[in-house]
Amino acid sequence: xxxxxxxxxxxxxxxxxxxxxHGAAGKVGNLSLGVMVxxxxxxxxxxxLSKLEHFENDxxxxxxxLFGEVWGIGPVTALKLYENGHHTLDDLKQDDSLxxxxxxxxxxxxxxxxxxxxxxxxxxxxxxxxxxxxxLPGMIIVCGGSYRRGKASCGDLDIVITHPDxxxxxxxxxxxxxxxxxxxxxxxxxxxxxxxxNRSAAGMQQHHISHLDPMLSGPSEANAFLE
DNA sequence: GCGCGGTTGAG
DNA sequence: CTCAAC
DNA sequence: GCGC
Numbered sequence: 708x709x710x711x712x713x714x715x716x717x718x719x720x721x722x723x724x725x726x727x728x729h730g731a732a733g734k735v736g737n738l739s740l741g742v743m744v745x746x747x748x749x750x751x752x753x754x755x756l757s758k759l760e761h762f763e764n765d766x767x768x769x770x771x772x773l774f775g776e777v778w779g780i781g782p783v784t785a786l787k788l789y790e791n792g793h794h795t796l797d798d799l800k801q802d803d804s805l806x807x808x809x810x811x812x813x814x815x816x817x818x819x820x821x822x823x824x825x826x827x828x829x830x831x832x833x834x835x836x837x838x839x840x841x842x843l844p845g846m847i848i849v850c851g852g853s854y855r856r857g858k859a860s861c862g863d864l865d866i867v868i869t870h871p872d873x874x875x876x877x878x879x880x881x882x883x884x885x886x887x888x889x890x891x892x893x894x895x896x897x898x899x900x901x902x903x904x905n906r907s908a909a910g911m912q913q914h915h916i917s918h919l920d921p922m923l924s925g926p927s928e929a930n931a932f933l934e
Numbered sequence: 935g936c937g938c939g940g941t942t943g944a945g
Numbered sequence: 946c947t948c949a950a951c
Numbered sequence: 952g953c954g955c
Contacts, residue, residue: 782949806949
């Protein structure tokens, strides 16, 4: 397959770039124009660069990249995990040194990777807007990101919130405690208080249900200022 | 010679 | 402080 | 390449 432009025009572009970047004569970085043109040509005609094939097929590179796809695991941790002898996502599941976020990211790896259909994002946006209006009339809630750019599906929801009176609002502190139904009783006791009762309820929970799944059964708390 | 985005939050 | 998400 |  031939690219729609010829090598001489590429060469001109490369020269121009090289001139701007104050590189050595006839070079871009440490690549000669010839090599650069050849590589661009290969990418345009085959869609990839054979020089990089080695990397894509390397077991370590593949595994570390895979680990890096887990929400909560970045480049540093991905590499560490690999060097600690982990080679699959199932290996990672055995590792209890993972952070809370990483455990969640791993557990819901497949879920999180799934794209969200546009209509579903629209539904969720409307739901939030409705809840927002009821909470504080005049609230403006908009879903941004790829949804706002008109994409047919989205990786997540990016929500932006404002209010006309936002600047003058008196700030109140709010604590949200969300419990699964089967632990609601503990939560109610704990967060009615006083602090002594809070501690005993926490103890009861720990003693009776600490074996339950922390994501599905654990209380989640949000401690926030309304801003 | 090094970092190259800045901010926020978890741990 | 490091690491990660956004 | 630029600022530290």
